[in-house]
Amino acid sequence: MAATQAGVKRFYALFAVLALAGIGILAYLLLKPSTISIPANVTVQPADTSGFRGYIKGSSNAPIEITEFADYQCPFCQTFATLQMPTIEDRLIQSGRLRWRYRDFPLQQHPFARLAAHSAACADEQGKYWEQHQRIYESQSEWAAARDAVPLFRNYAKASGLDLGRYDACMKAGKFAGRIQASYNEGVRLGVSSTPTLLVGNRLYRGRLDSDAIIRMVDSLAPRR
Amino acid sequence: MIYRMSAALLSLTGLFVSAYLYLYKIGKIGSLACGAGGCETVQQSAWSRFAGIEVALIGLLGYAGLLAVSLAALQPNLAERRWPTTLLLVLAALGVGFTIYLTYLELFVIHAICRWCVGSAAIIISIFIVALLEHRQLSRTRSS
Numbered sequence: 001m002a003a004t005q006a007g008v009k010r011f012y013a014l015f016a017v018l019a020l021a022g023i024g025i026l027a028y029l030l031l032k033p034s035t036i037s038i039p040a041n042v043t044v045q046p047a048d049t050s051g052f053r054g055y056i057k058g059s060s061n062a063p064i065e066i067t068e069f070a071d072y073q074c075p076f077c078q079t080f081a082t083l084q085m086p087t088i089e090d091r092l093i094q095s096g097r098l099r100w101r102y103r104d105f106p107l108q109q110h111p112f113a114r115l116a117a118h119s120a121a122c123a124d125e126q127g128k129y130w131e132q133h134q135r136i137y138e139s140q141s142e143w144a145a146a147r148d149a150v151p152l153f154r155n156y157a158k159a160s161g162l163d164l165g166r167y168d169a170c171m172k173a174g175k176f177a178g179r180i181q182a183s184y185n186e187g188v189r190l191g192v193s194s195t196p197t198l199l200v201g202n203r204l205y206r207g208r209l210d211s212d213a214i215i216r217m218v219d220s221l222a223p224r225r
Numbered sequence: 226m227i228y229r230m231s232a233a234l235l236s237l238t239g240l241f242v243s244a245y246l247y248l249y250k251i252g253k254i255g256s257l258a259c260g261a262g263g264c265e266t267v268q269q270s271a272w273s274r275f276a277g278i279e280v281a282l283i284g285l286l287g288y289a290g291l292l293a294v295s296l297a298a299l300q301p302n303l304a305e306r307r308w309p310t311t312l313l314l315v316l317a318a319l320g321v322g323f324t325i326y327l328t329y330l331e332l333f334v335i336h337a338i339c340r341w342c343v344g345s346a347a348i349i350i351s352i353f354i355v356a357l358l359e360h361r362q363l364s365r366t367r368s369s
Contacts, residue, residue, distance in 0.1 A: 011230045011299075018234060022241035029245070029254045147253045 036150050038118040038177050040108070044185065048178030055120075055129050057089070058099035063222040066098060066214070067199040069105040069187045072116035072136050073144055074195045076207075081137040087211035092218055102133070104183040105195050112149040114180060119153035121176035122167050123160055131160040228359035229298045232313055232352050236292035239348040243284030246341055250281050266337035272330045280327065284345060287323075291316050291352060310359045317353035324349050 054067065070077040092098035106113035116136050123132030135156040136143070143149040150171070157167045170176075187197070191204055198205040200217065248254040250268055267273065273280055294316060298309030324346045331338050 007226075008299075011233075015234060015237065018237055022237065022244075026241065026244060026248065030248065146251070151249065151254075 030147065036115070036171050036174075038114045038174050038180065040106075040114060040181070042177045042181050044178045044182040048176075049182045052179060054101040054103045054183065055124065055133070056099060056101050057130065058093040059096045060099065062093075062096055062099035064098050064200070064218050065101055067101040067103055069103045069183075069190075069192045069195060069197045069199070071105055071107045071110055071113045071195040072120070073110035073113040073140065074107065075140070077196045078137050078140045080196050080209075081134070084209075084211040084214070088214055091211070091215055097222060097224075098218055103187060104180045105187045105192055105197070106180065106184060107195060110144075112143060112146075114177075115149055116143070116153065117180045117183075118171065118174065118176055119157065121179060122170035123157060123162055125170055125175075126162050126166060128160045128162055132156060132162070135160055226299070226304060228355040228362070229295055229310070229313075231355045232317075232359075233292060233295040233299065235348050235352045235355070236288050236295055239288040239345055239352070240285065240292055242341055242345050242348065243281050243288055246345075247279060247281035247285050250279050263331075263337040264339035264341055267331060267335055267339040267342060270335045270337075272327075272335055283323070287316070287320055291320070307360075307363050310356060310363055314353070314356040314360055317349060317356050320349040321353050 068080075070080070072078075088098070088100070093100055104114075104117040106117055120129055120132045120136060123129050136153065139152070139156060143152040146152055154164065154167070154171075158164055190199060192199075194206055196207075196209075198209060198214075200221075245254070246264075246268065250273065268281075275283060291313065294309060294313050297303060298306075298313065303309050327342065328346060331342065
């Protein structure tokens with residue numbers, strides 16, 4: 001039953017080869033760059049923005065419009081989207097007093113911000129923008145810490161009910177890179193330098209505004225009848 | 226001894242397969258090398274977690290345990306001992322049981338088959354078989 005010395009040596013040699021091969025393959029997969037990246041500073045073409053003002057929630061007849069410039073990887077934007085927005089939506093948007101316009105402002109220091117914005121844009125193409133938007137914000141701690149966020153955004157796309165074939169094609173093509181850049185350029189032109197920044201009329205509000213402050217602001221600008 | 230060596234090599238292979246699936250699940254690896262897309266369906270399903278833990282992580286820990294036991298069983302002072310083989314057999318049987326449950330989910334609940342999961346199933350069944358053969362061989366040696 002006992003193995004010969006040569007047999008044991010052969011076993012350990014085979015074991016070492018297998019271990020090195022496995023570690024090598026996993027290391028390669030871990031270190032290879034993501035297959036999808038959304039380029040920054042692309043030249044914006046007229047087709048990128050034609051008819052597109054941002055992602056809009058609320059009635060077109062609402063007396064007040066607030067434009068939010070936000071970055072999916074910004075923790076303050078995440079807090080705002082998950083904690084403040086539900087109240088704003090219930091109290092102001094659904095009652096027809098406020099229209100919300102979301103604009104992407106992906107900051108350079110956030111490596112996945114542009115990719116997240118693009119994932120949401122690809123969801124918009126299938127009419128599921130807000131579902132994907134919310135999932136991306138709610139799961140920020142998960143994907144922001146990942147080495148490659150692409151598969152996680154894809155998981156959210158699936159959970160949002162997207163056709164994954166169309167979603168993959170959209171992501172690979174970087175179809176909305178120009179739209180995101182146009183949104184960013186608009187923010188820069190208006191003086192946005194940080195996120196979240198809200199534009200109300202011609203005035204920019206930087207930093208953390210809570211839902212109470214926004215309700216007071218809307219009340220003062222368009223008093224309830 | 227040949228059976229214990231085989232169990233060690235199979236456990237190492239299973240460890241890499243489950244590590245690969247786990248790294249994909251937590252977003253460290255971009256895409257699964259699996260043609261039919263069934264792996265992604267399985268990995269993204271609600272059944273990819275068991276008792277709140279990623280199934281791939283359970284596999285990773287299971288294979289690590291099997292590898293540790295089978296390598297320990299190869300040490301000269303344990304070569305004639307029966308308990309490492311019994312432990313290997315019990316761990317492999319638990320793995321086979323869990324694999325049967327997961328395969329049932331793939332076939333009848335998720336309706337998708339992941340080739341990497343099939344590979345892992347083949348590995349754990351093979352470990353169980355070699356542990357069983359080793360156990361029988363030790364039993365015969367004792368009785369003769």
